[in-house]
Amino acid sequence: MGHVRHQQLVGGALEILIRIGNRLCEAGLVARDHYEEDHRRVLLRLTDRADDSLADLSAAHLDELGRIEPMLKRLLAGRGA
Known part of the structure; x- marks a missing residue:
């Protein structure tokens, strides 16, 4: 930054x-x-603690995106996008 x-x-x-x-x-x-x-x-x-926390948050975020991706694709397909 x-x-x-x-x-x-x-x-x-x-x-x-x-x-x-x-x-x-x-x-x-x-x-x-x-x-x-x-x-x-x-x-x-x-600190190392912050680095670890950020890594955990990043992994959780990627997991969440993976879970909602199919739903988002279905929603967009239903709109003709």
């Missing part, structure tokens, strides 16, 4: 982003890395 500087955030976006980051850290999904040269800067990175 890329890096975002706090100057690029407007309104309450920075506070919201901080709250979301805190919640993700508390859940063990994100880790904070501080820059040595500037301790105000923080890099958020996904």
Whole structure:
């Protein structure tokens, strides 16, 4: 996705982003890395737990798509598509 500087955030976006980051850290999904040269800067990175969760979600999503595909095809065929 890329890096975002706090100057690029407007309104309450920075506070919201901080709250979301805190919640993700508390859940063990994100880790904070501080820059040595500037301790105000923080890099958020996904943890192994987040990677595992995303893999599980991806597998569940693909399974769900596989189950609904025949139904969607029947619905579309019934509409003459």
